[in-house]
Amino acid sequence: MAITDERFAEQEAAAAGLAAPSRLRVVAGRFFGSLQGRVGFALLGLLFLLAFAGPYVGRWGYTDKDFMAFLQPPSPEHWWGTLQTGADVYAVTLRGMQKSLIVGLLAAVVGTSLAAVVGAFAGYFPGWADRVLTWFTDLLLVLPAFLILAIMSPLFAGGQWPLFVLLLAMFLWMITSKVVRSMTVSLKEREFIQAARFMGVPPTTIIFRHVIPNMSSLLVVDATLNVSAAILTETSLSYFGFGIQPPDVSLGSLIADGARTAVYAPWTFWFCAGLLIVTVLAVNLVGDSLRDALDPASKRAVRRGAR
């Protein structure tokens, strides 16, 4: 199949400008090519819209108390009913969702990224880098996470929620990082990594371009699970009175309170619980489609996404 010179010249002439089908663009195309991805993304978008734009539509603020209506079912005045304190369920639920969405998503993304980076570096560089990183991972693994978060809780009382996110993430990544490390050790022996090394690609670039993307299935699943884990950890912290402090609310604290009155005043429980379920569902849908979009071997994405 020798290419004749004429054909070669012809191709050179035609080489005007090939649109760069970079990985990002291809993955995005495949992600939005799947119904699941579109639904998940739209759902997550709607939830954010509801959480952040919803309060402007409602009549009541989350700190407002209606002393004329304690524990009232949904009515034109209070769309989703009221709590025992007279607070508007619509307003507090959305306020709680703002916190939970940000805390949950951010903590999951930060935690998983940390796991990927630490694990990949530890696996790729044997020797002292591996030893230091593994020691650090083991150290965090033995620290009682809940206790530390509880002790630190006064710090986030004054609106320091980014710190809270960081601390939550700090205790989410260790086990994944250990898995990532062992996967990196075996990936490092694969020929395409060697090919990149022999091409002169620097090690850090290899880690971010070859090692981590090849573990994306694991990482996406891990991040999806971490979203629920982070929301639930935050919930249980709030339940014990740590975490998000009153008068601020989170989905966790609302569910904890609502659970007590759920039997005779279901609106105090079901709106926040339902939104939590929808959030986790949307995250899972996005996670699944992202995994399929990143993994070219996935049949589903190929069938729907390919031109």
Next chain:
Amino acid sequence: MSERDECRAGARFPGRLPLSQFQGLMARQERGGRHRRRALPVPAVTTGPVLEVTGLDVTFGTGPDAVHAVRGVSYAVRPGEVLGIVGESGSGKSVASLAVMGLLPPHARATGSVRLLGREILGATEKTLTAFRGKTISMVFQDPLSALTPVYRVGDQVAEAVRIHQRVSRQQAAKRAVELLDLVGIPNAAQRARAFPHEFSGGMRQRAVIAMAIANDPDVIICDEPTTALDVTIQAQVLEVLKRAQRETGAAIIMITHDLGIVAGFADRVMVIYAGRSVETGSVDDVYYRPRMPYTMGLLGSIPRLDTGGGRPLVPIAGSPPSPVALPPGCPFEPRCPIAVPACSEKEPALEPVDAPDHLAACVRAGEIEAEGWSPAEVYRVAEPQVPTEETASPVRPREEREVVLAVDGLTRHYPLMRGAVFRRRVGTVHAVDGISFDIREGETLGLVGESGCGKTTTLMEILELARPQHGTIVVLGHDTSALGARDRMAVRRDMQVVFQDPLASLDPRMTVYDIVAEPLRAHGFGNPGPRIQELLGLVGLDPGHAARYPQDFSGGQRQRIGIARALALEPRLVVLDEPVSALDVSIQAGVVNLLEDLKRRLGLSYLFVAHDLAVVRHIADRVAVMYLGRIAEIGGVGDVYDAPMHPYTQALLSAVPLPDPRRERSRRRVLLEGDLPSPAAPPSGCRFRTRCPLFRTLDETGQSRCVNEEPQVRPFGEDHGVSCHFAEKVEVV
């Protein structure tokens, strides 16, 4: 059915000799005579066929996604006959044999007729089949490691095969197992029978599997690629064992393989299978010398030959085999056929007799091919070797005048052998590479050949690492690797690129072709790689519009082309090729080999070509270095080494390669090596090859002691030919 299940079934195909016969045999054995049940080969065509397959169809799944893997295959084998079934991967040849054995997975449907000794066995109950398997029909699988149960001793597994179909005591079975292992040439069989499979080498394992297959004197032995996983000298040994097994049992053998050379020397008749259908069948001579189906012609033309050099371009078959899910309505080969006519796409041609009554071909133009006497080269319109023009002729300067692009001198790589978990201690040294020297000059291809474990990959990695070697020097493009700074190393990396063996493993599965080919460009700081990528993909014969696809969307040959495009992205001067075609089918391989030659000529590249396939090396290389246990046995120009090999190892290696030429193959003298490669952790003293050397055995005492005590160095013979043997002599073996 998983491979594990297959092998379990494989381990249990034993058969039964009539008890009286078996006891008689034991008695004869006790009288000291080596047992020969049927000393002479049973003359063919005396009785009816032992196995007759008619219109065999195998389908996996149902509905539109159904895979029609085998479509109407018919054949018959008579006692003592060897039928070769040849086809590329995915052609359905293995599925057809599994269907015969009744070993298809449950979701496969097989129709047609399979008659074993006149009895229909297709669709028979498991119980009936079990009685047949091993007793009348047995199988040798490709992977000898997975065909033996790792937790039982080899002797016990062979004895189990005996005991399933024969009513003999445990002791008798064990004794018979030792006999069988002895028969297949396992040295010291009584002792080795107590070994576990992992203690056996690949060749020994395959011998044990053969011993199991012949344990019950079967009438038919199906061999599914029995030597594909083995090195060429071991392959020659195993084929010899199979021949002996056939002589002993008088069984018919069905030899399934992709290697036309093996069939040429081993089979009586051959069936070529394409897209699940038999496209040509006949006697070996008819099919090899008078092919009447363009696919067969293409296959024969696409194999690099050991006996002809690089003057003849290979004939690749364009395209790749059709997907079994969406077969074209007409002849399945029509899209790739160079002489297709409109009639080809209308209806699938039937298998019809051509020149000889038992020579059948499925081609509408078979008559025409016969009448016109077209040769494969004419059918495939192979271009005549180009007359060198001014431009191409100019770089052919004498070797001494050209620049040295890679010089390796006394390269050594030893690995420590550690033992113990808590207190790790060094218990030995693996001498992977032990002082080798060679050089490559500009525009030249050096083939580095040797069997697995000879150190060729280690050599390659040492060169590619660009680090200071343990001993010796590596000089790449004038830079000594032991004194290389980071910036120089980067510069050398740019000029030296690598193509790996497995195209799928060497391309990141998560990256698009565009990103893969762009990677070296980005690593070396080129902006906007778009136009260059388009040019590169065109250069290696790929559609630049496919740049957004992933490697898995391409066929094997196309993937390797992506690998080559990536290697060429930076316009390197030296390309290191690590078995670049050994994972490809022959018809695809030819295209890649031609591409490599074409690129070398046009871009003035130098290649270090590492391979175990001697025929490919002969085709593509200018010079060749033969390695054995970490040392170079022989080095020189391909003409010198292939036509007049002087080292006994090279002679054995070359004579072990089967030629796709039945007449020459039958008349060749084989230098068979004994035993396996010694462990590189404990190489023999003196000459490393002496433990297996046929020449060593013919020497007198003083000669032998020289081989034992003195390590031979590479001595020059002639202009460009070096041999490391004290007693080198020229022998023609090809």
